[in-house]
Amino acid sequence: MKKNYYAENLNSQKLYQVYETSLLRIRQYLEAEIEFVRTRLSGRERVLELGAGYGRIVRELAPFCASIVGVDISEENVKLGKRYLKNFPNADMVTMDVHDMSFDCQFDVVLCLQNGLSAMKADDKVVRTIIGLLAPGGAAYFSSYSAKFWDFRLKWFEEQASKGLLGAIDPEKTKDGVIVCADGFKAATHTPDDFERIGAASGFPYQVTEVDDSSVFLIIHKTS
Ligand SMILES: C[S@@+](CC[C@H](N)C(=O)[O-])C[C@H]1O[C@@H](n2cnc3c(N)ncnc32)[C@H](O)[C@@H]1O
DSSP: OOOOHHHHHHHHHHHHHHHHOOOOHHHHHHHHHHHHTTTTTOOEEEEEEESSSSTHHHHHHGGSSEEEEEEOOOOHHHHHHHHTEEEOTEEEEOOOOGGGGGOOEEEEEEEOOOOOHTTTTTOOHHHHHHHHHHHHHHHHHHEEEGGHHHHHHHHHHHHHHHHSSSSSSSTTBBBBTBBEEETSSSEOOOOOOHHHHHHHTTTOOOOEEEETEEEEEEEEEOOO
């Protein structure tokens, strides 16, 4: 499996610390993303989350769906995730690279949240695989950051750098939706236009919508 920054540096307890933020606006953003999906679940769905980390979102959504599986490239995340989810019998974690996924079942909902496409450097081929994993009538949810949220996002990454979770932020290169750190970490953004392009290329009905002035969602509905 190909290694990347998350698999090698920012996993398990360190990733957990990323989300243990003292910034209230960031906590609101994280909750709003989950709430957006939660209110669209009926309780009957088989859900797959890609780039699921240690299962933060999986645990929040498990009571609202039939089953949920989180996929992550980092074995350390999956190990922590299995402990984190031990009281949620309908939830599980598996180690897998989104660039090389295989499942012997389909899903009603596939999630790729918290700027997941950028974090996983996922291209159009991955998006096509995701749509292939959906059962007819299913939906894929992708989210990235709203441009309106840049200052808060930056503060959150500064907090992560100050906790030693990331290298120092490079102030010259950090701009236009891209955060660059001295240790090689780089986080980009999918803009609403990027999401429009991905949605149109899917050939299925889709929506691009802003949530909480903090994130932008693309939802693709696999109608048949
Ligand atoms: C920004 S974190 C988000 C974690 C989780 N979705 C959350 O919001 O709590 C991105 C995650 O994607 C995972 N990841 C990165 N590249 C991946 C890949 N190629 N395949 C699967 N997971 C990947 C990382 O290990 C990391 O856990």
